Amino acid sequence: MSFEHKAVLLNEAIKYLNIKEDGVYLDGTLGRGGHSFEILKKLSEHGKLIAIDRDIEAIKAVREKQPENSSLILEHANFLDFDKVLNKHSISKVDGMLFDLGVSSPQLDNAERGFSYQKDGPLDMRMNQNQALTAADIVNNYSQKELIKIISDYGEENWAVRIAEFIVEARKKEEIERTSELVEIIKAAVPKGARRGGGHPARRTFQALRIATNDELNQLQKLIKKSVSFLNKGGRIVIISFHSLEDRIVKHSFRELAKDCTCPPDFPICVCDKVSHVKVITRSPIEAKKNEVDSNPRARSAKLRAAEKI
Numbered sequence: 249m250s251f252e253h254k255a256v257l258l259n260e261a262i263k264y265l266n267i268k269e270d271g272v273y274l275d276g277t278l279g280r281g282g283h284s285f286e287i288l289k290k291l292s293e294h295g296k297l298i299a300i301d302r303d304i305e306a307i308k309a310v311r312e313k314q315p316e317n318s319s320l321i322l323e324h325a326n327f328l329d330f331d332k333v334l335n336k337h338s339i340s341k342v343d344g345m346l347f348d349l350g351v352s353s354p355q356l357d358n359a360e361r362g363f364s365y366q367k368d369g370p371l372d373m374r375m376n377q378n379q380a381l382t383a384a385d386i387v388n389n390y391s392q393k394e395l396i397k398i399i400s401d402y403g404e405e406n407w408a409v410r411i412a413e414f415i416v417e418a419r420k421k422e423e424i425e426r427t428s429e430l431v432e433i434i435k436a437a438v439p440k441g442a443r444r445g446g447g448h449p450a451r452r453t454f455q456a457l458r459i460a461t462n463d464e465l466n467q468l469q470k471l472i473k474k475s476v477s478f479l480n481k482g483g484r485i486v487i488i489s490f491h492s493l494e495d496r497i498v499k500h501s502f503r504e505l506a507k508d509c510t511c512p513p514d515f516p517i518c519v520c521d522k523v524s525h526v527k528v529i530t531r532s533p534i535e536a537k538k539n540e541v542d543s544n545p546r547a548r549s550a551k552l553r554a555a556e557k558i
């Protein structure tokens with residue numbers, strides 16, 4: 249079976265990367281290479297693209313379509329370890345970085361990966377299948393209190409307390425192993441009348457478990473902090489996020505990195521030691537146009553923000 253993935257905000261991402269044909273670029277979320285292939289088109293034989301994914305399936309699929317060559321380097325790694333990958337290839341800094349967060353359509357569409365509440369599969373949800381922790385470990389072993397926190401913080405789910413209660417009750421009888429079992433438990437916990445907006449009652453809990461399993465928000469925060477010192481002057485960092493929790497982190501982290509000295513003007517010298525590292529290029533987030541949303545529902549919640557190293 250072949251799973252397609254339509255790259256979201258493709259033209260916008262390329263535009264904000266401001267690609268120099270001889271530059272060195274990093275795609276930290278290769279997926280099926282939608283953005284990477286477009287970056288490659290803009291590079292001369294002297295340019296380079298290092299593309300990373302923590303899902304080996306992504307690396308394999310792209311390797312098949314586009315064999316590595318002098319311009320393309322593919323590496324199976326967590327984007328947090330991009331410095332190690334660069335180091336391995338004797339690269340100290342890059343001219344641009346792209347991170348298109350979240351899951352890819354192939355991950356979502358493959359029931360065996362356990363990401364989907366619409367397909368029955370094992371409660372897995374690991375982007376990197378070498379990782380030990382699965383969603384099933386969380387659902388079956390975390391305390392009720394921890395479950396409430398995850399479902400409420402990462403899912404922004406109003407029914408977190410009841411869902412956690414129902415999970416803990418159900419797992420006393422037997423381990424919850426399948427996505428479909430969890431969906432039934434959530435459906436029982438969330439009263440029919442309370443299912444606002446017509447969205448699937450399990451959507452928020454699945455999002456929460458996916459974020460927790462893959463430690464997505466902590467890693468995003470660390471990534472942004474780390475990234476700027478690996479950008480050449482004028483180099484861009486472009487991030488596409490898919491829900492408000494991610495976008496908030498990107499927005500605040502960029503703002504923090506852009507902050508200049510905050511000492512009162514009458515101080516003779518700076519005592520705060522703040523220097524701005526970047527200039528934020530996107531005043532408000534860039535969103536997909538109607539025609540893209542119509543042809544790709546995943547684009548509906550996408551938000552792109554970009555910053556430039558100064």
Ligand SMILES: C[S@@+](CC[C@H](N)C(=O)[O-])C[C@H]1O[C@@H](n2cnc3c(N)ncnc32)[C@H](O)[C@@H]1O
Binds near residue numbers: 280303
């Ligand atoms: C939305 S998809 C990227 C799609 C890609 N831009 C395209 O057009 O085909 C996100 C990808 O990032 C990967 N990913 C998410 N978090 C990651 C991390 N911390 N390190 C490396 N890859 C990650 C996922 O495995 C997934 O393949």
Ligand SMILES: [Zn+2]
Binds near residue numbers: 510511518519521522
């Ligand atoms: Zn200061």
